[in-house]
Amino acid sequence: MNKIRVRFAPSPTGYLHIGGARTALFNWLFAKKNGGAFILRIEDTDEARSTDESIRAIIESMQWLGLNWDEGPKIEDRGQRTEVRGQGTEVRGQRTEVRGQKTGDREKTHPPPLISQLSSLNSHLSPLTSHPSTLNSQLGSYGPYFQMERLDIYKKYAKQLISNGKAYYCYCTPEELKTMREEQQSKKLPPKYDGRCRNRGVRTDGGGQNAVIRFKMPREGKIAFDDIVRGHLEFENTLLDDFVILKASGVPTYNFACTIDDKLMEISHVIRGDDHLSNTPRQIHLYNALNWELPQFAHLSMILGPDGSRLSKRHGHTSVLEYKNDGYLNVALINYLALLGWSTSDSQQIFELDELLNKFSLEKCSKSPAIFDIQKLQWLNMEYLKKLSAEEIYKKSIPFITNAALPMDNPGLIIKILRTEKEKIKLLSDVPNIIDFFVLNDVKYESSALEKVLKDENADKILRDLLPIFENCNDFSKVLLEKSVRNFCELNGIKTSRAFHPVRVAVSGRMYGPGLFDLLELLGKQKVVERIAKFLSEYLEYGEEDKS
RNA sequence: GGCCCCAUUGUCUAGUGGACCAGGACGUAGCCCUCUCAAGGCUAAAACACGGGUUCGAAUCCCGUUGGGGCCA
Numbered sequence: 001m002n003k004i005r006v007r008f009a010p011s012p013t014g015y016l017h018i019g020g021a022r023t024a025l026f027n028w029l030f031a032k033k034n035g036g037a038f039i040l041r042i043e044d045t046d047e048a049r050s051t052d053e054s055i056r057a058i059i060e061s062m063q064w065l066g067l068n069w070d071e072g073p074k075i076e077d078r079g080q081r082t083e084v085r086g087q088g089t090e091v092r093g094q095r096t097e098v099r100g101q102k103t104g105d106r107e108k109t110h111p112p113p114l115i116s117q118l119s120s121l122n123s124h125l126s127p128l129t130s131h132p133s134t135l136n137s138q139l140g141s142y143g144p145y146f147q148m149e150r151l152d153i154y155k156k157y158a159k160q161l162i163s164n165g166k167a168y169y170c171y172c173t174p175e176e177l178k179t180m181r182e183e184q185q186s187k188k189l190p191p192k193y194d195g196r197c198r199n200r201g202v203r204t205d206g207g208g209q210n211a212v213i214r215f216k217m218p219r220e221g222k223i224a225f226d227d228i229v230r231g232h233l234e235f236e237n238t239l240l241d242d243f244v245i246l247k248a249s250g251v252p253t254y255n256f257a258c259t260i261d262d263k264l265m266e267i268s269h270v271i272r273g274d275d276h277l278s279n280t281p282r283q284i285h286l287y288n289a290l291n292w293e294l295p296q297f298a299h300l301s302m303i304l305g306p307d308g309s310r311l312s313k314r315h316g317h318t319s320v321l322e323y324k325n326d327g328y329l330n331v332a333l334i335n336y337l338a339l340l341g342w343s344t345s346d347s348q349q350i351f352e353l354d355e356l357l358n359k360f361s362l363e364k365c366s367k368s369p370a371i372f373d374i375q376k377l378q379w380l381n382m383e384y385l386k387k388l389s390a391e392e393i394y395k396k397s398i399p400f401i402t403n404a405a406l407p408m409d410n411p412g413l414i415i416k417i418l419r420t421e422k423e424k425i426k427l428l429s430d431v432p433n434i435i436d437f438f439v440l441n442d443v444k445y446e447s448s449a450l451e452k453v454l455k456d457e458n459a460d461k462i463l464r465d466l467l468p469i470f471e472n473c474n475d476f477s478k479v480l481l482e483k484s485v486r487n488f489c490e491l492n493g494i495k496t497s498r499a500f501h502p503v504r505v506a507v508s509g510r511m512y513g514p515g516l517f518d519l520l521e522l523l524g525k526q527k528v529v530e531r532i533a534k535f536l537s538e539y540l541e542y543g544e545e546d547k548s
Numbered sequence: 549g550g551c552c553c554c555a556u557u558g559u560c561u562a563g564u565g566g567a568c569c570a571g572g573a574c575g576u577a578g579c580c581c582u583c584u585c586a587a588g589g590c591u592a593a594a595a596c597a598c599g600g601g602u603u604c605g606a607a608u609c610c611c612g613u614u615g616g617g618g619c620c621a
Binding site for chain 2 (some may be wrong): 181185188189190191192230233235236239240241243273274275276277278279281299301302304306308309310336339340341342343344345346347348349350366367368369370371372373375376377378379380382386421423424425426482485496497499500501503504505510511512513514515516517
């Protein structure tokens with residue numbers, strides 16, 4: 001059996017979105033599970049809409065998710081063009097031609113030394129990448145493939161098709177095509193190219209400058225293939241027209257470039273979104289015309305927004321990096337993505353990566369589209385957060401703490417706080433709010449909390465009585481503190497909650513947080529005493545006067 | 549407009565002719581725990597799109613309808 005080789009082939013016309021990431025993940029899982037290769041190919045032939053920013057975002061997203069690719073042109077070969085495609089046109093054609101002819105030559109793909117400039121991209125290596133199966137992959141050693149660097153290859157095959165009589169030059173002008181379309185529409189016929197240039201031959205008068213190359217589509221019969229997730233599929237050839245494979249600019253169209261690359265890169269399984277299902281017959285005709293063996297196809301169902309329509313910006317966050325910035329863990333996103341359109345017979349929900357690799361199969365992918373549900377992602381995120389130690393959570397939340405401009409001079413304290421509070425964290429971005437009143441000098445009092453305390457007219461007296469107890473407490477430990485405060489409540493016949501709540505609000509400014517005595521111990525005697533005193537003078541005396 | 553794909557609770561799904569008055573998970577509601585907020589534990593409500601067949605028997609197979617999605621323009 002041939003080696004398993006798969007690819008993820010995004011167009012760099014926007015950020016890597018959730019649907020794309022899921023496709024990438026399934027490809028990656030399939031490759032890793034079967035000891036195959038996973039390739040990243042940037043389909044940047046839509047020159048108007050492709051941007052370097054998108055390429056950067058795609059790469060960063062893939063790396064954050066730990067979906068590293070196994071080969072590609074070496075970074076050294078690309079000179080300055082490391083993580084993004086560059087300008088070095090003169091080298092492009094030659095080198096890529098070489099790659100194109102020597103795709104069988106896999107020795108080239110042994111990892112060269114890491115390039116330092118790219119290793120920075122690896123700084124937030126996910127736990128995923130420490131999985132043994134991914135260790136061999138050197139993130140950043142290889143750039144992905146870029147189709148715009150392979151133009152000569154497509155040209156070569158387009159010419160080959162012409163000389164074999166499977167394709168032809170088309171000299172139709174835009175006006176001509178427009179008229180044709182209008183005529184067809186007026187006759188209620190489906191608009192498609194009628195093939196009028198099929199027999200015009202090659203023009204030599206120089207008027208052929210703007211010629212495109214069209215594929216000669218068979219005009220009868222049908223094409224059939226077996227899709228791993230969809231089963232047997234058939235399409236009528238008459239419905240397909242002589243589509244353009246190479247534009248006048250020399251840039252290939254999607255179906256053509258994709259087919260050529262899949263073949264040259266020896267892709268064994270084309271795993272992609274459902275939206276490409278209708279493109280598949282065209283591509284199969286191309287394979288046939290070139291006498292190439294077909295890969296296996298697997299079309300994954302789409303991921304939709306909450307309203308059941310195609311996932312788009314108006315559904316809120318759709319880009320992978322937005323989830324990173326929101327404080328989701330890569331492992332949680334991976335797990336969630338895996339659950340969208342794939343499942344095991346026992347409906348298992350949480351999968352460690354090795355488990356996922358072990359159990360994943362294309363056959364168990366569902367045919368129906370899936371709606372993205374952020375709630376479940378959040379739940380999974382929490383589950384994964386629970387597995388982390390306070391130290392690990394701290395490390396991962398540093399960017400969020402920094403971003404909130406909180407002092408970072410006492411990591412030990414933050415870790416201690418996280419130890420008591422970690423099961424409440426839904427997102428890494430929750431961390432600043434959980435720790436801020438510990439590490440900041442001033443307490444921000446939430447109005448709802450304030451209201452609640454001021455409502456109890458005894459709060460003032462209770463706090464006044466409690467203050468010396470705290471002041472005189474030499475061992476400011478939660479056990480002792482709890483004993484003292486409970487003791488105080490009992491002696492004075494006060495319900496504990498009537499004492500606990502004012503203290504909590506006075507020192508933290510809010511009604512929620514750690515257990516009161518954990519809170520006090522973590523805060524320390526000095527801050528507790530200072531804050532209660534300040535609270536008494538700033539809020540409660542005023543409250544007294546107000547009442548009288 | 550043509551063609552293609554899809555259809556189990558609000559959501560992700562299990563289910564491949566009898567073990568299904570449909571199982572798991574998220575979410576929702578209630579209760580318990582409790583100094584607060586969470587977490588946790590327990591319980592509950594909630595689905596086979598519709599209509600025809602086939603069959604002793606259908607969520608499961610076939611046809612149609614409806615709905616959703618995609619591709620080509």
